[in-house]
Amino acid sequence: MERTMLNITHRDRKINMWVREKIKVTNVIEQGRRGKWTWVGHVSRIRDNRWTLRIITWKPYERKIHRRRPARRWRDELDDYWKGTIWQRIAQDRQLWKQHAEIFAQ
Template sequence: MQTSSPKHHNMMTYGSETWSLTMGLIRRLRVTQRAMERAMLGVSLRDRIRNVEIRRRTKVTDIAQRVAKLKWQWAGHIVRRKDGRWGPKVLEWQPRTGKRSVGRPPTRWTDDIKRVAGSRWIQAAQNRGTWNSLQKTYVQQWTSIG
């Protein structure tokens, strides 16, 4: 894993722990990141330099990797809290709305976490060792896209 964390990562990932991650969102973040990396190097799309070469030169961590890691760590932190704050309660909250809209339901914040850790993910997160061992799988599912 690359260690470089330039300022654009901080700007692009601010508040990302609260995002519902989707493939579309990850692709848009990557497009933006690649544009920033080309700008850092003074390279144009017309120069036809491969993304892997640009990444080799900039040594920047893939934005999908960073966003996924931040969200996973924050999820574990939130559900292990014992200070009575609202974090764990809001994760289980079901809004009461009228009619459901037609089509596929919106992606919920916990959907991608449950795919890796299962429906009992809150219990799994109580054990830091278990949670940390699942993090690699979670991050990998987002870094393997695109």
């Protein structure tokens, strides 16, 4: 679609980064990760007992263990990034959270 917007084909031998530079389109995956980061930071700063905060901290009681690989949860990315630190506490500091947002999105 992006190449069609510029009226070029693969035969013109232009790389994708060049095409995106010309169109000035942001990467959708990067935008999605940045949006997730800001949402999680916002929700973890909520003080009352709303369902969104309960969803972040909820762990299922007893689950049947399947023989297949476990499904990847959205918070697994955050746990991998912070590697053992409690990211809910770090999210309380807005400035520190915003500094890590750019690193996480890349």
